[in-house]
Amino acid sequence: MTILDMEIPKKKLFEDPGFPASSTSLFSNYSTPIAKFRSKITWLRPQEISRSPRLFPENPQDGKIKQGLLGDCWFLCACEALRKNRQLLDKVIPPDQDLWTQSGYLRCRFWKFGQWVEVIIDDRLPCISRRLCFSRCRSEEVFWLPLLEKAYAKLHGCYEKLWAGQVCEALVDITGGLADRWTLKCYRENNEKNSHFCLSEKSKFELMKDLNDKSFISCSVHGSAKGSSERAEFHAFSVTDVKQVNGLNGTYVNLLKIRNMWDRQCWNGSWQAGGDGWKTLDPAITTALQSAAEDGEFWVEEHEFFQDFDELTVGYPINMEGHILSLLTGKSLRHTLQLSGQWVKGLSAGGCRNNSSFCANPKFWLRILDPGEVVLTILQKKHDSSNRNDKACWSEKAAMHCQNIEEDLTTDVRQQKRYRAIGLHVWKVEKKRFNLQKTVAKTPTISTECHTYDREVKLHCDLTPGYYLVIPSTFMKDEDGHFLLRAFSTSKISLSVVKATHPFTQLEENSEGEWEIMQFTDSWISGKSAGGSRNFPTYSTNPHLPFSILSETGIGNVRITLCQESVDGQFLPIGFHVYQAHGKNLNQASPQLLQPVVACVPHRYIQEMTQLCTLPTGNYEIIPSTYLPNSEAQFTVTVETKIDRKPFQSQENLGQTINEVSYTSVMQRSKNKSCLRTGRYFKESASLHTVMDKEPINLLLL
Structure with a gap:
């Protein structure tokens, strides 16, 4: 046998062991109508489905979204935002993956609980009779959508877990930003305000017309x-x-x-x-x-x-710099901060203001440095209710509509998600040291109208300079849960955890004191803001991040951390310099001619680098940089500033213990004993003695 007679082995395409081409990737409990097709579903690669598969279309119309058998219209609707924003699409599906058919794998990214996570999949897709059975593009030669849907299914555990959901949740997952839901029924009845903010100057139609080209x-x-x-x-x-x-x-x-x-x-x-x-x-x-x-x-x-x-x-619209824009004013909410927290049963899960244990909830300081527009949100992690008996089930009629199925189904379409009823209260505090009992007894400066079973709740307001006490809570006390507090502002802000002792214990001095946190997220962009190190004349084009020291707090009063996102698992050599701005701003033209007050160099191939330093009162700017110009990456700079406010004791007694009362709104069961999951609200009265029931919300969409 000669070499010419030998069969040359083909390169083996990637097969994802974490999300195999099997029923485990399709179903969690065979509870949705797609289960009836399980014997007909096969897994094929794009080149087995189309003669000339490609990731993105040359004609934008060919990339239009079409829903298949899966009831995930909520996710597919959110994907329309990617079609309107190429920069965002490149964030979710990193470019330079045109050769994916030769390797068999694709990288996608989703925002999950405060950070972007990468999901790697193989390109085997569920098909029936050699055609895609779930989502597809208008041209069946274009595969960005079904591959992204597969990555999202892997993130959730399987395809079946994408059955029914909220558009706003998917929008946050693919943008890392914000989304609002407006209930239209209350406007038809004309007897309620929107729970997030009031449209006093613009009609809803006028606002939609303004946002049509900017947002989804x-x-x-x-x-x-x-x-x-x-x-x-x-x-x-x-x-x-x-x-x-x-x-x-x-x-x-x-x-x-x-x-x-x-x-x-x-x-x-x-x-x-x-x-x-x-x-x-x-x-x-x-x-x-x-x-x-x-x-x-x-x-x-x-x-x-x-x-x-x-x-x-x-x-919420996102501009070319990656900053979120206000829905109401269009202003850039460029100052963003986030901190994670936890409600712990018996320790920090104090429940709503109806409970005497309210002050046991986690507490945060929000400092507003200049007047501005602010959006505060609490995002909670999904609570696992797989072993509970109180799962809500889905309307069989809705499931049949979504797939155009005529015959009756006997399997319940069970809801896959469960969230706590959460709310957010904010008080302005005039002094650094204050009486907690008197503060929380007053009407909040701003708060959510009621606790709701949403994944994320928001407050949208204008705030004047000063300190604000922020307390997120669940409606019922002793409910465990993790949450993420996010703040978006048009002006400079800082966010820090209130360090307090356990209730009913003696206040102890914390030798480390308290730290305020300011965080900047930005990017080095080739030809724009990737100027390289001080060795290069383009250094001044790097991002300039301002911060201020307002009081002397001793040695080691500032801690600066630069963290970069990896590019294909690789890290760029990074470093940063801090300059004092004697005027309002640093000389933007030639900062390399100035002497830095802090230099975190040499540039190193590392994801995160931290420098503890001592700085007097004044205005400063941080210039983070890569070593070579035109090296692209996204980064986050965190500035922690020690402050002179002492922690206070969180012991609190609102007086008379108020019994918790809750009412659950449940839709009438259908003839086949299936019911629609309802979202429940609980509203606190001004006297804190009454719990009001409101109309069900959070109807998941198919």
């Missing part, structure tokens, strides 16, 4: 509506356009273009094809609008929209 908007329905019998229940849609057009007789008509992820028409209201609504427009305008609606898209008039849709989800 989704709408959803929770049940059948008059005039839309073909529309599924518990389903999410994306809002693709918002327009105000001239009507006949000098009137204006406000229209929204809605897209169904099933890529088919599902609307028979007055603005359906041939509907009476079009008669109010000039025929030329009608033709232009109808031709702009592609498969699965339909137009709805403003009044009809607010009448028939139940909920709106809006993602």
Whole structure:
């Protein structure tokens, strides 16, 4: 046998042992309608499905999203945000992976509880009859969407765990930012304010019109509506356009273009094809609008929209620098901080203000240095309820709508998630040392209206300079849980943990004192902000991060940490210098000519480097850098400043012990004994003596 006669072995493609091509990656308990297809599902690679597979399309229309058999419209709607923001898409699916078909694996990234995590998958995808059975792009030669869906399924444990969810949660997972849900029913009834913030100056439609090109908007329905019998229940849609057009007789008509992820028409209201609504427009305008609606898209008039849709989800815009923008003002919330915390049973799980143990909850100092717009959020980790008997189950009718299945199903569609009812209270404190008992007895400066079973709750407000006491809590006491406190502001802020002793114990002096924390997240971008070290003339283009020392607190009063994100598992050589700014700002033109007051060098191939230093009162700037110019990476700089405030004792007694009362709102069970998971709210009255029940929320979307 000659060499020519020998069969040359093919390179083995990657097979992910952590997420194999088997039922364990598809199902958790066979509780959803996709279980009936388990014997028909096979796993194929893109080159076995398409003749010319590619990750991204040349024509953007070919990359449009289509939903398959899986009830994950909530995730797919959020993926529309990636199609509108290429910079964000590159964050989630790092570029330079065009050769993935030759290796068989792909890298994706998701934001999870405060940090970006990388998920590596192989490219074997679930198929039925050699076609993708879950999500796909309009062109079946484009695979960015089904591969990203697989990575998200791996992050959650399996595909079945993606069945039903909230668009706002998926938006946060793929952007690392913020998203708001607006309940439209309370506006129809015109008797309640939105629980997050009040739109006093702009109508909801005007705000959507302003945000249309900057952000992502989704709408959803929770049940059948008059005039839309073909529309599924518990389903999410994306809002693709918002327009105000001239009507006949000098009137204006406000229209929204809605897209169904099933890529088919599902609307028979007055603005359906041939509907009476079009008669109010000039025929030329009608033709232009109808031709702009592609498969699965339909137009709805403003009044009809607010009448028939139940909920709106809006993602906070993200600018080219990666900073989150305010939904209301458009200002950059460029100062961001986050701290993790924990509610521990019997120690720091004090419950809501109805409980005398409220002050046992974790406490934080928020310091506002300049007047500004602030968003505070508490994000909780999912609580495992797999062994509990109080799981909520899903509407079988909703499941059948989502897959267009006609026959009855006997398996309950069980909810995969459980969260605590959480809330957030903030008080402004005029002095560094104060009476905790008197403070929490007062009305908070700002607080959530009620405790809700959301993964994340938010406060959106304008705050004046000073110190604020922030207390996150669960509604019931002694509920364990981990949470992440996040702060976004247009002005400089600091965030630190209040170090307090255990209740009913003697206050002890902490020799280390307290530290305020300021955190900056930024990037070195080639040709813009990746100037390299002081050896290079482009050094001044590196990011300049300002901070201030307001009081003398002794030796070792500042700790600075630079942490970089890895690129393909590799680290760049990094370092930083600190300069004193004698005026308002450092000389941006030639900082390398100045003498730094702190130099954390030489540049090292390391993920994180820390320098403890002593700095007098004044204004300073940190310039982090890579050794060579045009080296790209994202980084975080944390500045910890020792302060002279002593910790205080957290012993607190609100007086009379108030019994906890809770009411659970449960939807009426359907004929087959299935019920819809409801989100419960608990509202605290001003007197702290009454617990009010509100309408169920958190209906998960299929």
